[in-house]
Amino acid sequence: MESEIDGKAAYAYTGGKPFDVKLPCVVFIHGAQNDHSVWSLQSRWFAHHGFAVLAVDLPGHGRSAGSPLPSIEDLADWIELLLEKVGAGDTANCAAKTVSLVGHSMGSLTALECASRHPGRIARIALIGTAVPMPVSDALLGAAKDKEAKAIGMINTWSHSPRGTIGGNTVPGMWLLGASRRLMERQKPGVLHNDLAACNAYSHGMDAAAALPCPALIVSGSRDMMTHPKAAAKLAAAIKDVRSVSLEGAGHALMAEQPDAVLDALRNFIV
Amino acid sequence: MTYNFNTLALHAGQVPDERYGARATPIYLTTSYVFKDSDQAAALFNMERAGHVYSRISNPTNAVLEERIAALEGGVGAIATASGQAALHLAIATLMGAGSHIVASRSLYGGSHNLLDYTLPRFGITTTFVDPRDLDAWRAAIRPETRLLFGETLGNPGLDVLNIPEVAAIAHQHGLPLMVDSTFTTPWLMRPFDHGADLIFHSATKFLGGHGVAIGGLLVDGGTFDWEASGGKFPTLTEPYEGFHGMDFSEESTIAAFLLRARREGLRDFGACMSPMTAFQLLQGVETLPLRMERHIANTRQAVAHLVKNDAVAGVGYPELENHPDHALAQKLLPRGAGSVFSFTLKSGRTGGRKFIEALRVFSHLANVGDAKSLVIHPASTTHFRMSDDALLASGIHPGTIRLSIGLEDVGDLIEDLNRGLAAAAKA
Numbered sequence: 116m117e118s119e120i121d122g123k124a125a126y127a128y129t130g131g132k133p134f135d136v137k138l139p140c141v142v143f144i145h146g147a148q149n150d151h152s153v154w155s156l157q158s159r160w161f162a163h164h165g166f167a168v169l170a171v172d173l174p175g176h177g178r179s180a181g182s183p184l185p186s187i188e189d190l191a192d193w194i195e196l197l198l199e200k201v202g203a204g205d206t207a208n209c210a211a212k213t214v215s216l217v218g219h220s221m222g223s224l225t226a227l228e229c230a231s232r233h234p235g236r237i238a239r240i241a242l243i244g245t246a247v248p249m250p251v252s253d254a255l256l257g258a259a260k261d262k263e264a265k266a267i268g269m270i271n272t273w274s275h276s277p278r279g280t281i282g283g284n285t286v287p288g289m290w291l292l293g294a295s296r297r298l299m300e301r302q303k304p305g306v307l308h309n310d311l312a313a314c315n316a317y318s319h320g321m322d323a324a325a326a327l328p329c330p331a332l333i334v335s336g337s338r339d340m341m342t343h344p345k346a347a348a349k350l351a352a353a354i355k356d357v358r359s360v361s362l363e364g365a366g367h368a369l370m371a372e373q374p375d376a377v378l379d380a381l382r383n384f385i386v
Numbered sequence: 387m388t389y390n391f392n393t394l395a396l397h398a399g400q401v402p403d404e405r406y407g408a409r410a411t412p413i414y415l416t417t418s419y420v421f422k423d424s425d426q427a428a429a430l431f432n433m434e435r436a437g438h439v440y441s442r443i444s445n446p447t448n449a450v451l452e453e454r455i456a457a458l459e460g461g462v463g464a465i466a467t468a469s470g471q472a473a474l475h476l477a478i479a480t481l482m483g484a485g486s487h488i489v490a491s492r493s494l495y496g497g498s499h500n501l502l503d504y505t506l507p508r509f510g511i512t513t514t515f516v517d518p519r520d521l522d523a524w525r526a527a528i529r530p531e532t533r534l535l536f537g538e539t540l541g542n543p544g545l546d547v548l549n550i551p552e553v554a555a556i557a558h559q560h561g562l563p564l565m566v567d568s569t570f571t572t573p574w575l576m577r578p579f580d581h582g583a584d585l586i587f588h589s590a591t592k593f594l595g596g597h598g599v600a601i602g603g604l605l606v607d608g609g610t611f612d613w614e615a616s617g618g619k620f621p622t623l624t625e626p627y628e629g630f631h632g633m634d635f636s637e638e639s640t641i642a643a644f645l646l647r648a649r650r651e652g653l654r655d656f657g658a659c660m661s662p663m664t665a666f667q668l669l670q671g672v673e674t675l676p677l678r679m680e681r682h683i684a685n686t687r688q689a690v691a692h693l694v695k696n697d698a699v700a701g702v703g704y705p706e707l708e709n710h711p712d713h714a715l716a717q718k719l720l721p722r723g724a725g726s727v728f729s730f731t732l733k734s735g736r737t738g739g740r741k742f743i744e745a746l747r748v749f750s751h752l753a754n755v756g757d758a759k760s761l762v763i764h765p766a767s768t769t770h771f772r773m774s775d776d777a778l779l780a781s782g783i784h785p786g787t788i789r790l791s792i793g794l795e796d797v798g799d800l801i802e803d804l805n806r807g808l809a810a811a812a813k814a
Contacts, residue, residue, distance in 0.1 A: 128637060131432075152640040160434035177640060178614075272388050280388060282399040285436040287444035288452035288649070289463035289642065290398070292388060297462050297609035297641040375435055 116169070117178075118200050125197055126178035127151065127169040130162025134169065139213040139238070140203040141385060142194065143170040146220030146244070147310030148267070148299045150177030153219065156286075156374045157381060164386070171197065173225075175306055183309040187221070187317040191228035195236075204236025212329075215385045217241040219370065220342060221314050224249060227331075231323035241332040241381055244339060244367045246346030247320030247353075251311045259308040266307055267299045276338035276366035285374055295368060324353040331357045332384040334377060336365030358384060391458065391574065392676045399453030413666045414446040432631060433638075443653050447662035451669050455594070455604045458573040458672075459586055462609030463645045465653065466602060466665055470569060470589025471497050472658035473603030477565055477585055479656060480648040481620060482533040484510025489527040489534070491518035491548065493541025495589075496769070498567065502536075518546045519711065524556050533619060535562055539578060540570040540725050543765070543789065544782060545705050547712035547719060554582030561616040569593070569756070570725045574679040579608040581719060585644070592756025595671040596678050600664045605648065609641035622647055678758065678794060683723030685800060686792040692801050693730050698738070698812040700786065702730040726793075727755045732786035736775065738811035739764040739786050745810035748795060748803040760793035760800055786811075 116134050118125045127134075128151040141161045143154040151158070151170040162168040174193060175183035184190050194216070198204055204214040214236045218226035223245035230237045258266035271292055272280075279291050299307070324331075331354050335347040344361060351359045360380040365373045389397065400411050419438045421427035429435040438444050452464040467473040478488070490502055492515035502513040516523035518537050528535075535557040537548040548566060557564040563584035568576070572593045578586050588594055590602040613623040614636050623643045626632040630650050635643035653659050671678075690704045705716035705724035716724045732738040742764070743751050749762040753769065763769065766778055766785045775785045792800065 131631060131633065131638075150640055152638070155638055156434055156436060159432060160429060163432055163434060277387075278401055281397050281401055282450075282453045282457065283401040284399075284449070284453060286463075287436070287438060287446075287449040288456070288465055288645065290453050290456035290461065293456055293460060294462040294609060294641055300610075301612070301640055378435065 118197060120174075120193060120196050120200060121181075123174065123181035124179060125174070126172045127197070128154075128158060130158040130168035130170065132162040132168070134201065135167050136202045136205075136208045138165060138167040139209065139215070140167045140169065140198070141215045141217060142198070142203075143168070144194065144216065144218040144222030144225050145171070145173065145176070146222050147314065148270070148302050148307045149219075150298065150302070152177075152298065153370050157217075157370060157378045160378055160382070161385070167203065169197070169201070169203070175309070176302055183306045184313070185309060186313050187224045187228050188232070188319070190221075190225040190313070191232050194225060194229045195233040198236055212236065212238040215239050215241065217243065217381060218245075219243045220245065220367065221249075221310055224314060224317050224320060227320060227323050227327070228317070230327060230329055231319075234328040237329050239330045239332070239385065240327075241334065241384055242350070243334040243377065244336065244342050244369050245333060245350060246342035247324060247350045249314040249317060249320075249342065251315040256308065256311055256315065259311050263304065263307055267296060270299065270341070271296045273340045274367040276336065276364055276372060278364055279366050279368060279372045291368070291371055295371065320350070321353055324350055327354050327356075329356070332380065333357060333359045334369060334380050335359070335361050336367060336369050336372070337361055337363050338365060339367045339369075341367035394454065394457045395675050396673050398457035399450040411447060411450045411666060411669050414662050417441050441662065442657055442659045443649060445662045445665070448660055448665040451665040451672070452604070454669065454672055455573075455588070456606055458675075459606045460577050460579045460608070461586070461606040462642050464604050464606040465645060465648055466604055466660040468603065468658040468660055469601050470567070470587060470591060470603040471501065473587040473589075473605040474498055474501060474567070476648050476652045476656065476658065477587060477605055478506070478511065478534065480622060480644060480652050481563075482511060482622075485531055486511050486533045487529050487531045488513040488536055489524060489532055490515055491537035491541055491546070492516060493518050493544060493546045494538060495542050495567065495569075518548055518553075521549070521552050521556065524553055528556075528560050528562070532560070532562060535564045536566070538567040538570065539576055540705075540727075543729055543787070544703055545710070545712070545724065545728060547705050547715045547724070549715055550578055550581040550583050550719065554584070557584075558582070561619060563611045570727055571720065572675060572679060574676055575683075575722050575725065576720055579610065584608050584611040590668050592754075593679065593682070594675065595668045596674070596756070596758050597667070597671055598754065598757040598759065600667040602660050602664045602668050607642060607645045611644075613643055627651070679723075681794045682726035682792060685794065685797045686723070686726040686728065688797045689790065689792050689800060689804065690728065692804065696808050698733055698808045700731040700733045700784070702728065704728045727789065727791045729787050729789045731784045732788060732811045734786060734811050734814040736766045736785035738814040739788055740767050741814040742788060742807035742811040743767070745807045746803050747806065748799055749790070755789075755791035757791065758794045760795055761791040763789050765789065
């Protein structure tokens with residue numbers, strides 16, 4: 116589905132069913148240098164089980180036009196603008212507070228900030244592969260700026276668990292490391308550095324967590340090297356109404372490595 | 387961490403099974419899979435959950451082989467097929483329909499040539515064949531209805547080295563993908579995605595298996611080609627498909643739309659799937675691919691060096707030789723070796739070829755390549771026996787041409803066997 120935000124095309128995959136604003140809405144927000152397709156299984160399930168789905172391509176990513184937005188705050192505002200544009204969570208269309216935000220990594224910070232800044236529509240947030248703050252090493256930031264291919268290699272290595280690195284993918288015939296690398300390579304030059312810098316600079320996260328006006332779910336991979344489970348536990352401790360799920364053996368690329376377990380966690384939280 | 391080639395050849399795609407801890411890949415010889423409940427069944431059919439439904443579409447043993455080859459090639463995924471021919475057909479049928487056109491190297495395996503030149507036109511798909519070394523010919527042959535450029539990494543029979551970087555650039559300038567048949571080189575000698583190819587297929591029957599006991603194919607997607615950016619040339623991948631939940635495959639998967647359609651339509655409807663027993667047998671071969679390819683190349687180099695200096699031999703066609711037209715390109719694209727299948731020509735012509743073959747004891751006289759055992763064939767007395775000497779020469783084959791597929795035996799025994807044949811040929 117295409118909308119227009121600030122005069123630029125904004126794309127969201129609707130899970131294989133037309134978007135119906137009268138239904139409770141689930142918004143899936145991808146991480147750095149990714150696009151909507153990281154949610155293909157989970158978003159299809161929700162779309163076919165009574166939800167209106169928006170698996171977005173953030174500005175400058177995938178099919179959405181424009182430049183990538185420079186801060187988590189800007190991304191949060193963009194999500195709110197999109198919801199406003201399509202009427203999701205508007206009381207004119209459906210009951211209040213019917214939007215669930217589901218974010219991975221950078222997308223989890225976006226979901227957290229969006230719920231903090233724009234609480235009117237948001238019923239709950241699910242943060243997958245998250246940490247607050249989300250510092251990015253100088254080495255990775257530097258590589259993302261000057262040697263993007265090297266940075267993609269570093270992220271690909273650190274994003275997968277020991278098991279994910281060998282394979283045994285749930286999706287038959289797909290090689291996780293190759294698919295993850297190619298998806299990152301599809302994004303435009305400069306997007307990666309922008310995204311990582313936005314994560315690194317986001318300083319409002321613990322305040323947003325402490326004042327979070329809705330329930331939260333935190334899903335962590337026990338072998339996540341990018342957003343360590345300890346950091347996720349620290350974030351969970353700051354949130355008043357929180358549920359935590361740890362996926363044994365999963366790395367940072369949780370939706371690819373353990374798609375069913377991620378779906379089950381989301382289903383138990385949202386449905 | 388990420389792993390290197392030899393490790394991936396042994397491990398990629400498989401972790402010991404959780405229930406019994408089996409270290410080897412189990413053979414899941416089952417047609418179908420019990421659903422946990424109705425919801426899970428519906429979710430599997432609708433691609434809301436991943437898993438196996440029916441072994442024509444996917445199978446756990448096959449999936450290990452698919453992942454392993456994708457890992458070795460540096461692709462995003464792969465599909466195992468009943469044969470290399472099935473892989474070629476699956477790729478073409480996924481990308482195009484009646485009215486479409488292919489530009490292909492004229493130096494192709496006979497089976498591929500048959501499909502493109504004789505069979506597919508009946509279904510409305512035509513092919514223009516070009517000299518693979520003539521880059522202008524590739525460009526000139528492209529038409530508005532062209533949907534694919536296709537060649538072999540090492541062409542048949544002259545071992546033309548496909549200039550993948552240049553041909554890929556031509557394809558991409560026209561919004562088209564390049565597919566290569568990488569059977570002769572395997573990912574150990576060359577990874578075509580690193581040079582710009584978009585799709586790869588293998589006859590796994592040959593070097594990937596290596597043992598000559600199983601027929602199979604692999605179709606690998608590099609995930610590099612942007613189907614959406616090709617101006618509507620590939621509606622099978624960029625428009626909703628009524629035959630599968632109205633799915634727009636490019637929207638569904640940014641980098642694996644081709645594989646999705648190929649599996650969800652191609653395997654489902656054409657049904658040229660691989661048996662899990664075959665997948666297991668091929669996996670046994672892939673485990674030793676690096677070791678075997680090293681030996682294949684080492685033996686080949688010695689055999690080539692021996693033949694070059696023999697008086698009964700008029701010429702040897704191997705890209706590592708300086709007089710081969712693709713010598714420089716081979717040095718660049720195939721630094722580990724230019725394969726272990728090559729041809730040489732006997733001065734004594736058709737009769738000499740027959741005598742040579744009949745004198746051999748170690749080489750097996752048959753129509754295959756890429757076996758662990760050394761193989762030999764004399765086209766003028768077998769595959770091309772109906773053709774006159776003049777007709778043979780016109781198609782680039784000399785009446786005295788012998789094709790060898792060098793195996794893993796002791797090279798001294800192979801050279802002794804070649805000497806036996808050469809002596810017989812010299813007397814012809």
